[in-house]
Structure formats: C-alpha cells, structure tokens
Amino acid sequence: MNDKVLHIVEFDKILDQLTENANSAPAKALCKALRPMDNLADIRLAQEETDAALQLLIRKGNVNFGSNRDFGYMFGALSIGSTLTAAELLHLSSFLDNVGRVQAYGTTEDGGKGISALQSGSSKPEDNLLFDLFDCLYPLKSLSREIQRCILSEEEISDDASPGLRRVRREISMAGGRIHQQLNKLVNVTLAPYLQDSVVTMRGNRYCIPIKSEYKNQVQGIIHDQSASGSTLFIEPAAIVSLNNQIRELTLQEKQEVEKVLASLSAEAADNLMALKDDAVNMTRLDFIFAKAKLALSQDATMPIFNNRRCLKINRGRHPLIDKKKVVPIDLELGEDYDLIVITGPNTGGKTVTLKTIGLFELMGMAGLHIPAGDRSELALFSDVFADIGDEQSIEQSLSTFSSHMTTIVEILGKVNDGCLCLFDELGAGTDPTEGAALAISILNYLHERGIRAVATTHYSELKVYAMNTPGVTNASCEFNVETLQPTYRLLIGVPGKSNAFAISKKLGLPDDIIDAAREQLSQETQNMEDILADLEAKRIQIQREQEKITSLRESIAKEQKEIRNKEKLLEDRREKILEKANEEARDILADAKKKADKAISELRKTGCGGDMAAMERTRSSLREQVSKKNEKLSRGQEEQKKGNLKASDLHVGDKVRVISMGLTGIVTALPDSSGKVSVRCGIMNSKAPVSDLALIEEDAFGNPVSGKSRSSMKRAFENAGGAGNKQRDLDFSRNQSISTELNLLGMTTDEALNALDKYLDDARMSHLSSVRIVHGKGTGALRKAVHNYLRRQKWVKSYRLGDFGEGDAGVTIVQLS
Structure with a gap:
C-alpha cells in the first residue's frame, strides 16, 4: 500500500x-x-x-x-x-x-x-x-506476592523480607537507643553550659550536638560541620564515637541484606x-x-464483510472524522453492475467527502478496523488504493494545479492494475474545460476498459453524457437544496448532478437579464441536457416524497397491527382467566359434594343399610345436578377452544357430541361420508355437520358432562374400579358390592388420576373394603407424590405404603381404609 x-x-x-x-x-x-x-x-x-x-x-x-x-x-x-x-x-x-x-x-x-x-x-x-x-x-501470583511482601515502597524494604535484615535493624535500633541515652546525659548535665541549643542533630549520618564556637576546646569530640555564621559547631562527642561507628557498620550490613533480598527476588523473576x-x-x-x-x-462501527470480487457495498456509511451529529450517511455500490462512478454536483456538496469516505473505509477495513457503516456492508481486498484528491499545487517545483494533478495521475496510471481502486477529485480541472473534459473521459475510459474500479468527481457535463452512454459506468450526484442554497450531502446513485450556477446566482440576487444572457451563451445541446437534468431532479424529489408517504403509511399499519395483536392477547388472557376461575369453582363444588357424601355415608353407617334410601338418593341427585351444570358450563367454554382440533378418527357411532354452530347436543349415527360430514341425531331431528363443527361431550360415571382431557383414561379408571359404562341414575348397591380392589391410574394426567381416585375410594368405602391397591407406576414419581399427598389429607385413610417385592414395588401404593 x-x-x-x-x-x-x-x-x-x-x-x-x-x-x-x-x-x-x-x-x-x-x-x-x-x-x-x-x-x-x-x-x-x-x-x-x-x-x-x-x-x-x-x-x-x-x-x-x-x-x-x-x-x-x-x-x-x-x-x-x-x-x-x-x-x-x-x-x-x-x-x-x-x-x-x-x-x-x-x-x-x-x-x-x-x-x-x-x-x-x-x-x-x-x-x-x-x-x-x-x-x-x-x-x-507467587512471585507477585513475594515482591509485595518484601518491598513496601520504592524506598522501603520490609523488616520481614529476611531474617538477617530483621536482626540488623533490631541491632541498629538498640544502638540508637544507647546513643540517645548517652546524649541526653551530656546535653542535660555535662555539656549544658556550652550548648547553642538543647537538641541532637545528624551530620554525615552521625549523631552530633550544637556547641558554641567559643567553647569548642571544652568539648572532646570530632567536629563535623558548622553553621553559616560560624557561631555554632556540630561536634560528635568522644563518648559516643564508638557507638556511632557501630551504627555505621550495622547500616552497611543492612544495605548488604537489602541487596540480598533484591537479588533473591530478581533471581526468582529471572527463573x-x-x-x-x-x-x-x-x-x-x-x-x-x-x-x-x-x-x-x-x-458506532460494524465489522465489514470482505469479498474477493472487488466489490464495494456501503450501507449508510459515515465519515469517521465528521461529527456524528452532523454527518450525512451515504449508500454506495461499486463492482457489481458498474465499476466506474462519475459524481457531479456543486462545490461544497460533499463530493470530496464521499471520495475520502470510500478510500478511508477501504484502508480501515484492510487494517482490521471496523467501519462506521450499517450491517452487511462489504469491502474488497484491493492490491493498492490510489487517490488524487485536493490541491497539490507546488510553488517550490513551479507546478500549477493542473500540472500537479496530472503528475499524480501519470504516476497512478504507471502503477495501476485491475486489482486496484482509483479515486479522482475534479478530474481534468485546472485547464481549458473542453480539453480537460476530453482528457478526463480518456483517462476514465482507459481504466474502465481494463476493469479497474474507480470513482471520480467532476463539473464537466461531457462526463455526465459519457457515464450515461457507457455500459458499466453510472452517474451519481450530491444533492443540493436550491431553496436554502445548502447542500444536503446525500449521495444519489444513478442521478447526474447539476452545478446549479444559474439558480444559485438568481437566489443570491443576480439580475434576470444577466442570467438570461448567460443562458443564451450555452449551446442548445447543453441547454437540453440541463433541462433533462432539471426534469429528472423534479421527478426524483416527487418519487422520494411518495416513498416517504408509503413508508409512513407502512409504519402506521405496522403500529395498528401490533395494537390489534396486543388486544387479542389481552382478550385471550382474560378468557383463560375466566376458564381458570370456572375450574376453581368446579373444584370447590366437587369438594363440597364430597363433604356432603362423607356425611351421608356416615349417617348411613349409623342407621344401617335399611335407612332412608330415598333421602340419600335425593342428596346424590342434587349433587349430580350441581356438578353437571358446572361441567356443562366448562365444556361449552372449552368446545370453542378445541374447535377444529377434532379428527374424524376420534369419532365413533354412539358418541355424544355438541354441534357448536347450532348449540345442540346429539348422538353420532354415522361416521363422515365422502364430503366429510357426520350424521348426528339431535332429539327427533337428524342432521349432518362437518367434523370441525363438532365437539365430543365427555361424561362421568353418572352420565354427567365433564371437562377432563382424556375420556378414555377416565373410562379406563372406572373400568378398573368396576364402574365401567354404568350410567344408571338409580342407586345400585349390587354394583358397589362387586367393586375391584385395584385402581389403575397409568396413562392419566395428575388431575385425571386424582378425580378417578376420589371416585374410586368413595365407592370402596361404600363397599366396606378395608384395603385397596393403587397402581400409579414409577416414572418420574410425580403421580405417586400427588396420590400420597391426596391420601395424607383424607381422615378415613387409616394408612398407606408402597408395595413390597411381589406387590409392584414403588409403582404401587397399598391403602388401608378405616
């Protein structure tokens, strides 16, 4: 590069x-x-x-x-x-x-x-x-901790860094204490008359006392320093010279110990x-x-996709050096339908920024940097990127603007190949417009014939015509608002730009007669071209406004659709809550029914079998009526939910069904015919209805509608309990006497199993069974746990246990009834 x-x-x-x-x-x-x-x-x-x-x-x-x-x-x-x-x-x-x-x-x-x-x-x-x-x-970590343990700061080593260092510093402290004791005696008693100040100071790392210069011969010791005025001498008394020497020796030993610590740490680091x-x-x-x-x-950059087709696709690219609040994104494609783009338009309209954005994106991407553009933007691997952008006029080399540009272009043409990208700003400018335009067209055509990807900006109308008439070349322009005299900086691919010189001049106040005279100077061909461009621009603006209206309408429709979906969801949630509440009410009624049944059975046992059977039958009939009404209400709510889920294979002759559209119940008399309709007898009326308009009515052992999911699983439980198919409404004690001692709950949901278990145990108690066997299987253990929780709450269950070996193990529960 x-x-x-x-x-x-x-x-x-x-x-x-x-x-x-x-x-x-x-x-x-x-x-x-x-x-x-x-x-x-x-x-x-x-x-x-x-x-x-x-x-x-x-x-x-x-x-x-x-x-x-x-x-x-x-x-x-x-x-x-x-x-x-x-x-x-x-x-x-x-x-x-x-x-x-x-x-x-x-x-x-x-x-x-x-x-x-x-x-x-x-x-x-x-x-x-x-x-x-x-x-x-x-x-x-061990090296780091050891360094921090030994070194407290850049100037201080810890006493605990080594045993030798700890020992030396303790000796230094003790020696210093002895010196202070000796000096205190001298300062306070012996040498007090000769002192300038009653203080102890350090000179040359040795303890000294300030003595008035006239008494220097009265004090035996070594002079280390004197004050600036010469009136004070700092003398090390002879009595502490040996102690000072000892501290000096210990200080040297301390330095050696510190060196050992640093050397040890350095050696560990070297390892x-x-x-x-x-x-x-x-x-x-x-x-x-x-x-x-x-x-x-x-x-706000994204990762570009690199291809080896030498194609560029920039989505909403933003120049990274322009303020994010002011930069206008550009969309650009190069290399698929066309390999050369000619950008035209007024000065300061954004043409040069567009060129630099293209070149900068390529270099950033090839350097491993993300580009400030939209997702799925694509860049190509170019062997080199060449650019002639800006005024390279050189006073030192006596080169004009045109000569400087042409020198760069000659250099580029000498190095370029079909794996390169070329960017030209104001190609052919700085010389006679006719010759400059001809040179620009020739240069671009040279690159185009060799399949070299290139983007060029220009003012020349001849290049607009060249781009229109040459396959693989397209026009582009930077939008300019003539009303405000401000560029919008939007890049418009496929639309040639106008210089807008006459419109801008008129807006700025140039007299109309001067502008008209200028128009007459243009050739008819040029005027026609400008008129075509003006017409194209007007149509483009109109289309853009229509597109904005369509986009706004789409957004409004999408918003309304979202609101409708939210309302539908809200209604569905409400319906589910209503059904859930109805289920709770049904369970409450069943629980109340069970209590009343328990009371009736208790009274029956007290009075014996010869009691008031008619009163008992009235109680049970009343309970059945309450349960039937509640289940029928639930069934109607669930029929709508299940509508369309029923299959022809689910129906059998004799099944009780509801014709949803008519709100009638009936019996299936014939399965679906060739047209898919089922024959149903509703009272004295025979009718035909599609399978999708039917809902199965599930019944309990008394013939009452129920809202359970699986009629077959409930039926199987009743059969195992000896109550299959019994729809008699009269109280039949002979049936109770023959009830099975085993209930099979396999294949049922938890709710189905508990309903079946409750019914079965009521029948077992009325039949005076003392022990029954509940088959729930092993599986995940959820059904066993639900059965045990139910049994634990029943006061008439004496005890229960899992089956022993040979009885079914953990898949069976043996229940003792009181």
Missing part, C-alpha cells in the same frame, strides 16, 4: 484516535504503526479479533492494560543475572497483578465481577475468539523470564485489539 494515499484520505488521523484508546506505551506504538494488510485471511482474522473484543466490551465493560510498559531493559538485565531495583520489582508486581485481572476478565463467565454483572444470554468465555490469548497469560516475556507480548496485543474495539464502539 502506497503511503501517499494514507495521508490523502487522512488515515493518519484515524490512527491518532486509535492510539488514544490504547492504555500502554507498547500498544500505542503498535497503533501508530498499523497499516492495511494485503492478505485476505489476515484481514478477516483481524476483523474477527476486533469484533470479539467489541462483544466483550459490550457484555463486561472496559478492561485496563495500563500497567503494561516497555520491559525490554528489565528483561535484558534479568537475562544476564543483574539485580533489579525495588522500584522496578514493584512495577513488575503491579504488571503481574494486572495480568491476573485481565485473564479473569477474558476466561471467566463474569469477568471477575460476579455473575450479576453479565447480561442475560451471554455466551461461554471459551466461545470467544480471544479466549486462547487470555488463557495464555501467566499471572505468576520466570519466558513467562514474563510472553505476558508482555500478549498484554500488548490484547491492549492493541481492545483499542480497535473501543474505537469501533465510539464510532
């Missing part, structure tokens, strides 16, 4: 922004040195790394690499056995602590912040492309030198990758 284009499209400013997002000096250097790549696999990998870091930033927040630095000098010193300073070792420890935090960020589910820090639906850490890079970090080097490299790389992700986040 030629370096000149990097400067022309301001890629260096993007690198400045990227560098600001890096934390460490080594990563900042990488950012500054970033260049577009020429290998598609490398580009895609770099893009995926940036995207992986971006996803982590969105999910887990920011991560800091600030403790990373250029450790080259330290690593070099360690490699030759040198000892690091306390400050250098602390830097190393801080770095290792940061390595640990960064590793936790990338290799744990919550990044070390607690699971609540994650958004729902987050992926596993190992699914992230950067997981291996995080996993290769070595925090070396881990390879891991430290790997950490430095990986931390720098991660810092660099996350700098790219942070830049993408700040630019």
Whole structure:
C-alpha cells in the first residue's frame, strides 16, 4: 500500500484516535504503526479479533492494560543475572497483578465481577475468539506476592523480607537507643553550659550536638560541620564515637541484606523470564485489539464483510472524522453492475467527502478496523488504493494545479492494475474545460476498459453524457437544496448532478437579464441536457416524497397491527382467566359434594343399610345436578377452544357430541361420508355437520358432562374400579358390592388420576373394603407424590405404603381404609 494515499484520505488521523484508546506505551506504538494488510485471511482474522473484543466490551465493560510498559531493559538485565531495583520489582508486581485481572476478565463467565454483572444470554468465555490469548497469560501470583511482601515502597524494604535484615535493624535500633541515652546525659548535665541549643542533630549520618564556637576546646569530640555564621559547631562527642561507628557498620550490613533480598527476588523473576516475556507480548496485543474495539464502539462501527470480487457495498456509511451529529450517511455500490462512478454536483456538496469516505473505509477495513457503516456492508481486498484528491499545487517545483494533478495521475496510471481502486477529485480541472473534459473521459475510459474500479468527481457535463452512454459506468450526484442554497450531502446513485450556477446566482440576487444572457451563451445541446437534468431532479424529489408517504403509511399499519395483536392477547388472557376461575369453582363444588357424601355415608353407617334410601338418593341427585351444570358450563367454554382440533378418527357411532354452530347436543349415527360430514341425531331431528363443527361431550360415571382431557383414561379408571359404562341414575348397591380392589391410574394426567381416585375410594368405602391397591407406576414419581399427598389429607385413610417385592414395588401404593 502506497503511503501517499494514507495521508490523502487522512488515515493518519484515524490512527491518532486509535492510539488514544490504547492504555500502554507498547500498544500505542503498535497503533501508530498499523497499516492495511494485503492478505485476505489476515484481514478477516483481524476483523474477527476486533469484533470479539467489541462483544466483550459490550457484555463486561472496559478492561485496563495500563500497567503494561516497555520491559525490554528489565528483561535484558534479568537475562544476564543483574539485580533489579525495588522500584522496578514493584512495577513488575503491579504488571503481574494486572495480568491476573485481565485473564479473569477474558476466561471467566463474569469477568471477575460476579455473575450479576453479565447480561442475560451471554455466551461461554471459551466461545470467544480471544479466549486462547487470555488463557495464555501467566499471572505468576507467587512471585507477585513475594515482591509485595518484601518491598513496601520504592524506598522501603520490609523488616520481614529476611531474617538477617530483621536482626540488623533490631541491632541498629538498640544502638540508637544507647546513643540517645548517652546524649541526653551530656546535653542535660555535662555539656549544658556550652550548648547553642538543647537538641541532637545528624551530620554525615552521625549523631552530633550544637556547641558554641567559643567553647569548642571544652568539648572532646570530632567536629563535623558548622553553621553559616560560624557561631555554632556540630561536634560528635568522644563518648559516643564508638557507638556511632557501630551504627555505621550495622547500616552497611543492612544495605548488604537489602541487596540480598533484591537479588533473591530478581533471581526468582529471572527463573520466570519466558513467562514474563510472553505476558508482555500478549498484554500488548490484547491492549492493541481492545483499542480497535473501543474505537469501533465510539464510532458506532460494524465489522465489514470482505469479498474477493472487488466489490464495494456501503450501507449508510459515515465519515469517521465528521461529527456524528452532523454527518450525512451515504449508500454506495461499486463492482457489481458498474465499476466506474462519475459524481457531479456543486462545490461544497460533499463530493470530496464521499471520495475520502470510500478510500478511508477501504484502508480501515484492510487494517482490521471496523467501519462506521450499517450491517452487511462489504469491502474488497484491493492490491493498492490510489487517490488524487485536493490541491497539490507546488510553488517550490513551479507546478500549477493542473500540472500537479496530472503528475499524480501519470504516476497512478504507471502503477495501476485491475486489482486496484482509483479515486479522482475534479478530474481534468485546472485547464481549458473542453480539453480537460476530453482528457478526463480518456483517462476514465482507459481504466474502465481494463476493469479497474474507480470513482471520480467532476463539473464537466461531457462526463455526465459519457457515464450515461457507457455500459458499466453510472452517474451519481450530491444533492443540493436550491431553496436554502445548502447542500444536503446525500449521495444519489444513478442521478447526474447539476452545478446549479444559474439558480444559485438568481437566489443570491443576480439580475434576470444577466442570467438570461448567460443562458443564451450555452449551446442548445447543453441547454437540453440541463433541462433533462432539471426534469429528472423534479421527478426524483416527487418519487422520494411518495416513498416517504408509503413508508409512513407502512409504519402506521405496522403500529395498528401490533395494537390489534396486543388486544387479542389481552382478550385471550382474560378468557383463560375466566376458564381458570370456572375450574376453581368446579373444584370447590366437587369438594363440597364430597363433604356432603362423607356425611351421608356416615349417617348411613349409623342407621344401617335399611335407612332412608330415598333421602340419600335425593342428596346424590342434587349433587349430580350441581356438578353437571358446572361441567356443562366448562365444556361449552372449552368446545370453542378445541374447535377444529377434532379428527374424524376420534369419532365413533354412539358418541355424544355438541354441534357448536347450532348449540345442540346429539348422538353420532354415522361416521363422515365422502364430503366429510357426520350424521348426528339431535332429539327427533337428524342432521349432518362437518367434523370441525363438532365437539365430543365427555361424561362421568353418572352420565354427567365433564371437562377432563382424556375420556378414555377416565373410562379406563372406572373400568378398573368396576364402574365401567354404568350410567344408571338409580342407586345400585349390587354394583358397589362387586367393586375391584385395584385402581389403575397409568396413562392419566395428575388431575385425571386424582378425580378417578376420589371416585374410586368413595365407592370402596361404600363397599366396606378395608384395603385397596393403587397402581400409579414409577416414572418420574410425580403421580405417586400427588396420590400420597391426596391420601395424607383424607381422615378415613387409616394408612398407606408402597408395595413390597411381589406387590409392584414403588409403582404401587397399598391403602388401608378405616
């Protein structure tokens, strides 16, 4: 990639922004040195790394690499056995602590912040492309802890760093105490008359006392210093010279012990030198990758799709160096239907910005950076990008604007091939318009014939005609609002632009006669072209307004549809609540019925079988009537819900059904005929109805409608209990005497099973059975648990247990009745 284009499209400013997002000096250097790549696999990998870091930033927040630095000098010193300073070792420890935090960020589910820090639906850490890079970090926690244990600050080593250091410092403290005792005696008694001040001071790391200069011969000792005026001498009394010497020796020993501690820590670091080097490299790389992700986040950028077809497809692309609040997005395609775009329009309309946006997006994408554009934007791998943008006039080389541009163009034409992208700003400008237009057309045609992708801006109408008449070439323009005299900066593909010189001049107040005279200077062909362009622009604006109306209408319809769906859902929720409430009421009635039945049975036992059977029958009839009414109400509500779910195979001759559309009940007399209609007798009337208009009416053992799901499973329970098919409404004690001692609940839902169990146990009690066997199976244990919960609440259940070996094991419960 030629370096000149990097400067022309301001890629260096993007690198400045990227560098600001890096934390460490080594990563900042990488950012500054970033260049577009020429290998598609490398580009895609770099893009995926940036995207992986971006996803982590969105999910887990920011991560800091600030403790990373250029450790080259330290690593070099360690490699030759040198000892690091306390400050250098602390830097190393801080770095290792940061390595640990960064590793936790990338290799744990919550990044070390607690699971609540994650958004729902987050992926596993190992699914992230950067997981291996995080996993290769070595925090070396033992080394870091040892450094922090021994070194308290850059100037202070801990007493506990080594036994020798602790011993020496204790001796220094004791010697210092003895010196202070001796000096206190001298200052307060012996030498008091000679003192300038009653203080003890340090000179040359030795304890001294200030003596008036006229009494210097009265004090035996060593003079170390004097005051600026010469009136005071700082003398080390002879009595403490030996003690000062002892402290000096101990201080030297302390220094040696400190050197031993630093040497020991440095040796431990040297043993881990390879891991430290790997950490430095990986931390720098991660810092660099996350700098790219942070830049993408700040630019609202997305990962572009790279193709090898040399095609561009930019969706709502925004120039990254323009304020996000002011920039106008562009949509552009190049390489599919056309490989050359000619952009026309007035000055300051956005043509040059469009060129730079195209070039900058290509360079950013090839460097592994996301681009500020919409999803599914596509870029191509070009072997090189050439650009001639801006005024390159050179006073030093005596080159005019035209000469400077032509020098650049000649250089480009000498290097370009079909794998390149060329960008030209005001091609052919700076010279005679006729000759400039001819040169521009010739240059573009040269590139077009060789299949080279190119975008050029111009003012020349001849280039508009060339683009219209040449296959594979299209016009484009930057929209300009003549009413406000302001460009909108919108790029319109397929629409040639106008300079709008006459319209702008008239708006600014130029007299009409001058404008008319200017029009007469134009050739008829040029005037016709301008008229066509004006007509096209007017139609385009009209179509755009119609499209905006259609879009607004679609949004309004979508909003209304959403409101309708919400209302439908609300109604459905209400209907389900009503049904649920009805079910609860039914259960309450059944519970009340059971209590009354229990009371009746109790009274029957007290009075004996010869009691008032007619009264008992009236009670049971009343209960049946209540249950029947409630079940019939539930059935009607559920029939509508089940409508359309009934199949022909579900019907049998003799089944009781409801004809939903008529609200009548009847008996099936014939299965569906060739037209799919079923014969149903409703009282004395015979009729035919489609299967979809029918609903099965399920009945209990008394012949009452019920709302259960499975009539067959309920029927099977009654058959096992000896009550199958019995629809007699008269109380029949002979049936009760022959009830089975076993109830099979297999295949039922929990609600079905409990209803069947309740009915069966009532019959068993009336038949005076003392022990019954309930078959519920093993399975998940849910049905067994429901049965046991039910039995536990019944006061007339004496006891229950799971079956023993040979009785059915855990799939059976044996119940003893009181």
